[in-house]
Amino acid sequence: MRVFYSEDHRLRDARTELHGGELVPPFEAPFRAEWILAAVEDAGFSDVVAPERHGMETALKLHSADYLEFLETAWARWVADGYRGEAIPACFPARRMRQHPPKDIDGALGYYAFAAETAITEGTYAAARAAMDCAISAADHVARGHSAAFALCRPPGHHAAIDLFGGYSFINNAACAAQRLRDLGAAKVAVLDVDFHHGNGTQDIFYERGDVFFASLHGDPVDAFPHFLGFADEEGAGEGLGATKNYPLPRGTTFETWSAAMDDALRRIAAFGAEALVLSLGVDTFERDPISFFKLKSEDYLRMGDRLNKTGLPVVVCMEGGYGVPEIGLNVANVLRGIAG
Ligand code: SP5
Ligand code: ZN
Numbered sequence: 001m002r003v004f005y006s007e008d009h010r011l012r013d014a015r016t017e018l019h020g021g022e023l024v025p026p027f028e029a030p031f032r033a034e035w036i037l038a039a040v041e042d043a044g045f046s047d048v049v050a051p052e053r054h055g056m057e058t059a060l061k062l063h064s065a066d067y068l069e070f071l072e073t074a075w076a077r078w079v080a081d082g083y084r085g086e087a088i089p090a091c092f093p094a095r096r097m098r099q100h101p102p103k104d105i106d107g108a109l110g111y112y113a114f115a116a117e118t119a120i121t122e123g124t125y126a127a128a129r130a131a132m133d134c135a136i137s138a139a140d141h142v143a144r145g146h147s148a149a150f151a152l153c154r155p156p157g158h159h160a161a162i163d164l165f166g167g168y169s170f171i172n173n174a175a176c177a178a179q180r181l182r183d184l185g186a187a188k189v190a191v192l193d194v195d196f197h198h199g200n201g202t203q204d205i206f207y208e209r210g211d212v213f214f215a216s217l218h219g220d221p222v223d224a225f226p227h228f229l230g231f232a233d234e235e236g237a238g239e240g241l242g243a244t245k246n247y248p249l250p251r252g253t254t255f256e257t258w259s260a261a262m263d264d265a266l267r268r269i270a271a272f273g274a275e276a277l278v279l280s281l282g283v284d285t286f287e288r289d290p291i292s293f294f295k296l297k298s299e300d301y302l303r304m305g306d307r308l309n310k311t312g313l314p315v316v317v318c319m320e321g322g323y324g325v326p327e328i329g330l331n332v333a334n335v336l337r338g339i340a341g
Contacts, residue, residue: 001045001047001146001148001149001150001336001339001340002047002048002049002138002141002146002149002150003037003040003045003047003048003049003149003150003152004049004050004051004133004134004135004137004138004141004149004150004151004152005033005037005048005049005050005051005134005152006050006051006130006131006133006134007050008126008127008129008130009030009033009127009130009131009152009153009154009155010030010123010127011122011123011124011126011127011130012028012030012121012123012124012127012128012154012155013029013030013121013123014026014028014029014086014118014119014121014124015086015119015121016085016086016088016119017117017118017119018088018116018117018119019117026119026168027168027290027291027323027324028154028155028156028168028321028323030154032154032322032323032328033152033154033319035326035328035329036152036319036322036328036329036332036333037152037329038329039328039329039330039332039333040150040152040329040332040333040336042329042333043333043334043336043337045150045333045336045340049137051130051133051134051136051137051138051151052133052136052137052140053133054132054133054136054137056068058132058136058176058179058180058183059132059171059172059176061179062162062172062175062176062179062205063160063162063163063171063172063205064162064163066101066163067112067162067163067164068171070108070112071112071120071124071125071128071165071170071171072125074087074105074108074109074112074120074125075087075120075121075122075124075125077105077108078105078109078120080105081104081105081106085119086119086120086121087105087109087119087120087121088109088116088119089106089109089110089112089113089116090106090109090110090116091106091107091110092110092111092113092114093110093111099111112163112164112165113164113165113166114159114161114164114165114166114167114200114226115159115166115167115225115226116166117166117167117168118165118166118167118168118169120165120170124155124170125170127154127155128155128157128170128171129171131151131153131154131155131156131157131171131173132153132157132171132173132176134151134152134153134173134318135151135153135157135173135174135176135177135180135316135318136176136177136180137149137151138150138151138177138316138317138318139176139177139178139180139181139184139278139316140180140184142181142276142314142315142316143180143181143184143185143186146314147314147315148314148315148316148317148336148339148340149315149316149317150317150319150336151173151177151316151317151318151319152319153173153318153319153320154319155168155169155170156168156169156173156195156282156319156320156321157169157170157171157172157173157174157175157176157201157318157320158172158173158174158193158195158197158199158200158201158202158280158282158318158320159197159199159200159201159226160172160175160201161200161201161204161205162204162205164201164204166226167197167200167201167225167226168321169201172201172202172205173318174191174193174199174202174278174279174280174318174320175191175201175202175205175206177278177316177318178191178206178212178278179212181276181278181316182211182212186275186276187211187273187275188211188212188213188272188273188274188275189211189212189213189274189275189276189277189278190212190213190214190215190269190272190274190276190277190278190313191206191212191213191214191215191277191278191279191280192215192216192262192265192266192269192277192278192279192280192308193214193215193216193217193218193280193282193320194217194262194279194280194281194282194285194304195216195218195280195281195282195284195285195320195321195322196218196219196224196282196284196285196289196292196293196294196321197218197219197224197225197226197282197284197292197321198216198218198219198221198224198226198229198230198246198248199214199216199218199230199280199320200226200228200229200230202214202216202280203216203229203230203234203244203246204229206240206243206244207236207237207240207244208236208237208238208239208240209239209240209243210239210240210243212243213243213244213245213268213269213272213274214236214243214244214245215244215245215246215247215265215268215269216230216245216246216247216280217247217249217258217261217262217265218230218246218247218248218249219248219249219251219253219292219293219294220248220249220250221248222248223250223251223293224292224293225291230246230248231246231248232246232247232248234246243272245265245268247261247264247265249261249294251293252293252294252295253293253294253295254294254295254296255295255296255297255300255303255304258285258294258296258300259300259303259304259307262304262307263307266307266308266311269311269313270311274313275313275314276313276314276315276316277308277311277313277314277315277316278315278316278317278318279308279315279316279317279318279335280318280320281317281318281319281320281332281335282320282321282322283301283321283322283327283328283331283332283335284321284322284323286298286322286325286327286328286331288324288325288327289322289323289324289325290323290324290325291323291324292323296331298327298330298331298334299334301330301331301332301334301335301338302334302335302337302338303338304334304335304338305334305335305336305337305338305339305340306338306339306341307338308335308338308339309338309339309340309341315339317335317336317339319332
């Protein structure tokens with residue numbers, strides 16, 4: 001299985017995350033990709049290549065043009081205003097306020113953010129572009145007839161909505177991979193999101209589309225980030241009605257419960273008629289993940305991959321979350337080993 005990896009992920013190296021009322025070193029940091037790459041290479045996946053450079057045409061089918069322009073220019077606008085810290089939104093168009101894009105950067109940050117833990121920094125846009133390149137290049141590889149590819153995306157993307165960043169996400173890499181598979185000939189595509197957190201961004205992007213099925217297994221939003229989306233009664237709308245499926249799961253969920261939900265998702269994906277699968281792979285479902293509350297063990301990730309292999313669908317794996325502990329590398333490698341068969 002080919003691995004798409006860009007050194008440019010290191011350009012996303014924020015100093016601060018707003019966590020528990022403190023500015024702490026971010027959970028989503030460069031060491032994650034280094035550890036994952038090392039473990040994947042150790043597991044024998046030695047075909048590691050840099051992605052092709054892509055334009056924004058795929059992302060522009062998913063995100064609004066004004067949002068992408070905001071991402072590209074936000075850091076320069078922030079610095080031009082004389083701020084010395086990282087760009088953190090502090091005022092949001094919440095309920096009872098009006099939704100319109102402000103002129104100044106403080107307003108724009110709140111307008112285009114849904115969470116304040118994620119700071120925009122100097123290299124953030126360049127790194128997000130490189131992560132998008134990994135996802136699109138991996139989709140190209142699978143569209144050429146390969147059964148699987150791994151996009152080692154960093155920063156992650158599944159929280160990035162049509163015109164919102166947050167949850168460590170800026171450009172939705174998995175959505176770009178799904179769109180690219182569609183553009184290269186797959187009539188129907190599914191995104192299966194197994195990150196611990198609900199893929200609110202991917203859901204938002206495809207909510208009214210009938211050509212992309214979105215299924216997500218995640219910590220119940222009554223207890224977990226992103227708190228305000230990912231409930232079981234969100235089922236899509238318009239042409240997309242029935243093409244969104246959420247599996248909110250409780251604290252302490254083990255692989256037994258988790259995999260029953262995945263089996264149900266895969267049955268629905270087969271019934272939908274998907275010709276290819278995009279896996280939003282977060283390993284923050286691990287029992288020792290520092291910010292999550294599921295109880296998956298390292299060997300469970302092998303079984304997860306094996307179950308995906310048995311679908312017979314070609315699969316583009318996009319890296320999402322998974323934090324803090326060295327096992328993130330092994331857990332990702334185990335999923336890939338299972339998929340590779
Ligand atoms: C891609 C991805 O996994 N993004 C996750 C972003 C989560 N950011 C907010 C984290 C809040 C953590 N709260 C932990 C509570 C533990 N008591
Ligand atoms: Zn996550």
